[in-house]
Amino acid sequence: MSPRLVPPLVLIVLVVSAGDSRAQTTAASPDGILSLLNRAEQSLLVSNTDAFTALFSPAAPAEPREAFVRDLLIPEVKRAVVRERDRVPLEGSLPGDGYRLIVDFFTESHERARIVTARLDVRKPHGASGEHDWRIVVAERLTVVEGLNRLSVNADTQFAARNLAIQAEDLQLVMHEGSVFVVDSADGVTGLVLIGRGEMHFTPGPEAERGQVRIFAGSETLTARFETAFVRMNPAEYESRVSTANLSKVAVEPRRLRRAREIFAQEAPKSFSLDLSDLSREPWYLLPGFGDFLAEVRTKKHGTLTYARSTSEAEDVTLFDRARHRNIALYASAQKLSARGRSYDEDELSDYDILDYQIDAAISPEREFIEGRARMRIRVRAYALAALTIRLADPLVVTGLGSVEHGRLLHLRVKNQNSILVNLPTTMPRDSEINLLIVYSGRLVSQGIDREALQGPPQRTEEVPFVAPERNYLLSNRAFWHPQGQVTDYATATLRITVPDGYGCVASGDPAAGSPVQLKDATAQGGKRLYVFSASDPLRYLSLIVSRFVRVTQTTVPLLEGAAQGPLPPAVNVDGALAPGFRIRDRIGLSVDANPRQQGRGREMAPWAADILRFYAGLIGEAPYSTMSLALVEHDLPGGHSPGYFAVLNNPLPSTPFLWRNDPAVFSGFPEFFLAHELAHQWWGQAVGWKNYHEQWISEGFAQYFAALYAQKAHGDEPFVEMLRQFRRWALAESDEGPIYLGYRLGHIRGEQKVFRALLYNKGAAVLHMLRRLLGDELFFNALRRFYYENKFRKAGTDDLQRAFEAEAGRPLARFFERWIYGAALPHLRYATTIGDREVTVRFEQLGTLVFDIPVTVTVLYADGRSADVVVPVTEQKVVQKIPVDGPVRSVQVNRDSAAIARFDQS
Ligand SMILES: [Zn+2]
Numbered sequence: 001m002s003p004r005l006v007p008p009l010v011l012i013v014l015v016v017s018a019g020d021s022r023a024q025t026t027a028a029s030p031d032g033i034l035s036l037l038n039r040a041e042q043s044l045l046v047s048n049t050d051a052f053t054a055l056f057s058p059a060a061p062a063e064p065r066e067a068f069v070r071d072l073l074i075p076e077v078k079r080a081v082v083r084e085r086d087r088v089p090l091e092g093s094l095p096g097d098g099y100r101l102i103v104d105f106f107t108e109s110h111e112r113a114r115i116v117t118a119r120l121d122v123r124k125p126h127g128a129s130g131e132h133d134w135r136i137v138v139a140e141r142l143t144v145v146e147g148l149n150r151l152s153v154n155a156d157t158q159f160a161a162r163n164l165a166i167q168a169e170d171l172q173l174v175m176h177e178g179s180v181f182v183v184d185s186a187d188g189v190t191g192l193v194l195i196g197r198g199e200m201h202f203t204p205g206p207e208a209e210r211g212q213v214r215i216f217a218g219s220e221t222l223t224a225r226f227e228t229a230f231v232r233m234n235p236a237e238y239e240s241r242v243s244t245a246n247l248s249k250v251a252v253e254p255r256r257l258r259r260a261r262e263i264f265a266q267e268a269p270k271s272f273s274l275d276l277s278d279l280s281r282e283p284w285y286l287l288p289g290f291g292d293f294l295a296e297v298r299t300k301k302h303g304t305l306t307y308a309r310s311t312s313e314a315e316d317v318t319l320f321d322r323a324r325h326r327n328i329a330l331y332a333s334a335q336k337l338s339a340r341g342r343s344y345d346e347d348e349l350s351d352y353d354i355l356d357y358q359i360d361a362a363i364s365p366e367r368e369f370i371e372g373r374a375r376m377r378i379r380v381r382a383y384a385l386a387a388l389t390i391r392l393a394d395p396l397v398v399t400g401l402g403s404v405e406h407g408r409l410l411h412l413r414v415k416n417q418n419s420i421l422v423n424l425p426t427t428m429p430r431d432s433e434i435n436l437l438i439v440y441s442g443r444l445v446s447q448g449i450d451r452e453a454l455q456g457p458p459q460r461t462e463e464v465p466f467v468a469p470e471r472n473y474l475l476s477n478r479a480f481w482h483p484q485g486q487v488t489d490y491a492t493a494t495l496r497i498t499v500p501d502g503y504g505c506v507a508s509g510d511p512a513a514g515s516p517v518q519l520k521d522a523t524a525q526g527g528k529r530l531y532v533f534s535a536s537d538p539l540r541y542l543s544l545i546v547s548r549f550v551r552v553t554q555t556t557v558p559l560l561e562g563a564a565q566g567p568l569p570p571a572v573n574v575d576g577a578l579a580p581g582f583r584i585r586d587r588i589g590l591s592v593d594a595n596p597r598q599q600g601r602g603r604e605m606a607p608w609a610a611d612i613l614r615f616y617a618g619l620i621g622e623a624p625y626s627t628m629s630l631a632l633v634e635h636d637l638p639g640g641h642s643p644g645y646f647a648v649l650n651n652p653l654p655s656t657p658f659l660w661r662n663d664p665a666v667f668s669g670f671p672e673f674f675l676a677h678e679l680a681h682q683w684w685g686q687a688v689g690w691k692n693y694h695e696q697w698i699s700e701g702f703a704q705y706f707a708a709l710y711a712q713k714a715h716g717d718e719p720f721v722e723m724l725r726q727f728r729r730w731a732l733a734e735s736d737e738g739p740i741y742l743g744y745r746l747g748h749i750r751g752e753q754k755v756f757r758a759l760l761y762n763k764g765a766a767v768l769h770m771l772r773r774l775l776g777d778e779l780f781f782n783a784l785r786r787f788y789y790e791n792k793f794r795k796a797g798t799d800d801l802q803r804a805f806e807a808e809a810g811r812p813l814a815r816f817f818e819r820w821i822y823g824a825a826l827p828h829l830r831y832a833t834t835i836g837d838r839e840v841t842v843r844f845e846q847l848g849t850l851v852f853d854i855p856v857t858v859t860v861l862y863a864d865g866r867s868a869d870v871v872v873p874v875t876e877q878k879v880v881q882k883i884p885v886d887g888p889v890r891s892v893q894v895n896r897d898s899a900a901i902a903r904f905d906q907s
Contacts, residue, residue, distance in 0.1 A: 088410060094126075406434075409424070492538055593631050649674060
C-alpha cells in the first residue's frame with residue numbers, strides 16, 4: 001500500500017466519473033444511437049413514462065423494463081442529461097446492428113440530483129434504416145449515486161453563538177462568541193459556518209497518536225484558537241453533535257453573511273463534493289454518512305487543520321495539516337478498534353486476487369515512454385463481482401481493454417486516481433476466473449528509490465570535476481506502470497521487455513535462456529533487444545530498470561554448502577536432515593549488470609553477493625526466488641531498491657556533491673552494508689510482505705538485522721557490536737518520535753526521513769536482537785523460520801510474528817511486542833553491583849511505571865584480564881542476579897555490547 005497522504009474525504013471515487021467522455025463512437029450509425037439517447041433525455045425531462053417505454057423493443061421483457069423506467073423517472077425534473085460513456089458491439093448481432101452501451105442518466109429536481117449508470121443493449125431491427133429505429137433490448141442499472149445536494153449557506157438565518165460546542169471523536173470545537181450560519185439540506189442541517197472567537201481541542205485516544213500531536217503542537221492535546229471554521233455532518237446527528245441551545249437567532253448582517261458565503265465557497269468543495277463535468281457545471285454535494293464528520297478549522301497558529309471521521313476507512317480518524325500536506329493523526333476510532341482489533345489487512349479491501357501477469361512492454365528510456373500489453377489472470381474474492389477497479393498510472397492511455405473470455409469490455413477512467421473501472425458482462429461468482437487484456441501506452445517518469453536512499457546535505461566534499469551520473473529508467477512499486485490491483489498482490493509473472501540497442505534491462509523474474517534476443521526493427525531506427533523474464537514464484541510487485549548496462553558476471557551459487565557451520569543454528573541439521581516443512585532451493589542464479597563505469601565495483605560485489613545469499617539461505621533454509629540480479633547504477637547518493645528477483649544499487653560517483661555520513665544507515669567498516677541489506681529484502685519485504693504501513697518494520701528491521709548478522713559472520717564481533725552501538729544510539733535519540741508501529745509516519749510531521757530509518761531500520765533490528773537474547777539462539781531462529789514459512793508469499797503483521805514466536809517459545813510474548821513495537825517509551829534502568837569472593841551480585845531496577853522485557857549483558861572483568869559475559873533477562877521491575885566467579889574480579893560492566901536499548905544509571 002502506498003501511504004495515504006491526503007485525507008480520505010477530499011476525493012470520492014466516482015463510479016460515474018464523467019472524465020472519460022472519449023466514448024468509443026464506432027463508425028456504424030452513431031446518429032441513430034445518439035437520437036435514441038436524445039429521446040431518452042427528453043422523456044426524463046418531462047417525466048414521460050410512456051415516451052421512455054417506447055424506446056424499448058416490444059420484445060424486451062416487461063417486468064425488468066418497467067422497473068428500470070420506474071427507477072429512472074422521477075417527478076419534477078428540472079434538468080436531465082444523458083451521456084454515452086462506452087460502446088462495444090453486441091454479441092450475436094450483425095455488424096453495425098447491435099451495441100452494448102454504458103450510459104449515465106443525470107436528473108436534477110430542485111436541490112437534489114441523482115446519477116444512474118446503466119448498461120443498455122441496443123439494436124436496430126432487422127431491415128430498418130431510419131435513425132429512429134434503434135431500440136433498447138436490455139437495460140440494467142449498474143450503479144447509482146443518490147442524494148446529490150446543491151448546498152449553500154442559509155441566507156435567512158443568522159445565529160449568535162455563546163460557548164457553542166461541537167463534538168466529534170476526540171475533537172471539540174468551542175465557539176466562545178461569534179456568528180453561525182447553517183448549511184441546509186432537504187434532510188436537515190448538514191453544515192455550519194462559524195465566525196468569531198473559537199478554540200479547537202483535539203486529544204487522540206491512542207497514546208502513539210498523542211505523541212504525534214505533541215511533536216506537532218508541543219502538547220498531547222492540540223489546542224488552537226480559530227476565527228473561522230466549516231463543519232459537515234449527517235443531518236441526523238446535528239442535535240447530538242452541536243449544542244444548539246447555545247445558539248440564538250439574530251438579524252442577518254449582510255457583511256457577516258458575505259463572509260460566511262466566502263468561507264463556504266472556499267472550504268465546501270474540498271470534501272463530499274463531486275465534479276460532474278459534462279453532466280452539470282455546478283458543484284454537487286453528498287451528505288456525510290451517519291458517523292462521518294468533517295471540520296476545516298482555520299487556526300491562527302497552524303493554518304487550516306482538517307479533522308475527518310470517515311467510518312469506511314480502516315483508520316477512520318484523521319487530522320491533516322493542509323498547508324504542509326501532512327498527516328498529524330491517523331488511527332482507528334475506539335468503536336472500530338473494539339470491532340476488529342488493532343491489526344488489519346489491506347488485502348481485505350480487495351474484491352479480487354491477481355494470480356498471474358503476462359506483460360509485453362516496449363520501453364524508450366530516453367523519452368521515458370512505455371507501450372504495453374498486459375494479460376492479468378484474476379480470481380474473484382468478493383461474493384459477486386460485476387465491476388472491478390484496476391490501477392494504472394493516469395498518463396498511460398488505454399487503447400484496448402477486454403478479456404479472453406468476453407472480448408472487449410466496457411470501462412471508464414476514474415479521474416486523477418490512477419485507476420480504471422472495468423464493467424464485467426456478467427456478475428462473476430466467488431472463485432471464478434477471468435483473463436483481462438489491456439493495451440496501453442504513454443509517457444511515464446522514472447521513479448526514485450526514495451526512502452532507501454540516504455540523505456545528506458548538498459556539499460562538495462572535495463574538488464573533483466563533476467561527472468553526470470549515467471541515467472536509468474526505473475519502473476517499480478510506485479509507478480503503476482502496468483495494470484494492477486488496488487493494493488499489492490502476490491502473483492507470478494512473465495515479462496517481455498523490449499529496449500533500444502545499447503540499453504539493457506533488469507526486471508522481476510528469471511532471465512529466460514537465450515535472453516536477450518536481438519530484434520531487427522523494420523522501421524530502420526536501429527535494432528532492439530527483447531528481454532524475457534519469468535517469475536514462477538509469486539511477487540508482491542513487478543519492477544524493471546533500463547539503463548546502459550554491461551554484464552559483469554553470471555554464475556550459479558550453491559546455497560547450502562557449509563550451512564551446518566558457523567555460529568548460528570542452521571536450518572539444516574548437522575546430519576543433513578531438514579527441519580520439517582523446509583524446502584531447499586539449494587542453488588541460485590546470480591548475475592551482475594553495471595553501468596560501464598561501475599564494472600570494477602560490480603566485479604568486487606559479485607563474490608560478496610554470493611556469500612551473503614549463501615549466509616541468508618543458511619539461516620532460513622532456502623532462498624525464496626530462483627535468481628538474483630544486481631543492477632549497479634550511478635546516483636548522487638548511495639541507496640538501493642530490492643523488488644523480488646533483483647536489486648538496484650546506487651553507487652555515487654567520486655564527484656557527488658553530497659555528504660551522508662551522519663545517516664542512521666551508514667556503517668563504516670562494512671562496505672557491503674547496502675548490498676547485505678538489499679539482498680535480505682528478498683526474504684523480508686518480498687517473500688514475506690507487510691499487511692499495511694504499520695508493519696513495514698517487518699521488511700526494514702529484519703533486513704537491517706540480517707545485514708548486521710552478515711557483518712558479524714564476515715568481519716567478526718567488532719563491527720557487529722559497532723552496529724549494535726549505532727542501533728542503540730539512534731533508538732535512544734529518536735524513540736520520542738513514536739513507536740516502530742507508526743511506519744512511514746515516523747518523522748513525517750517534521751519531514752525528517754532520518755527518523756524513519758533510525759527507528760524502523762535500527763531500532764527494529766535491535767528489537768529482534770533483544771528477542772533473540774531473551775529466547776536463546778535455537779528458539780529464536782526456529783521461530784524466525786516458522787514465521788517465514790507460515791507467511792511466505794503473504795503479507796504479515798506483528799501479530800503473526802508474535803504468534804509464531806509464542807508457538808515456538810511456549811509462552812506469551814504480548815508484553816514484549818507491546819513495549820517495543822506498539823510503544824515508544826524506553827526503559828530506564830538503575831543498577832548496583834556487589835563483588836564478592838565467589839560471586840558477583842547485580843541488582844536491576846526498572847524506573848518508571850512500565851515494566852519491559854529487556855536482556856542485559858553483564859560483563860565480569862577479572863583481575864587476570866579475562867572477561868565473561870552473562871545475559872541477565874530483566875523482566876520484572878526488580879531483578880537480582882548472582883553470577884558465580886572463579887577468581888579475583890576487577891570490575892563489572894553493564895551493557896558493554898550496547899544490545900539493550902535502555903538508559904542505565906549506576907546507583
Ligand atoms: Zn530496506
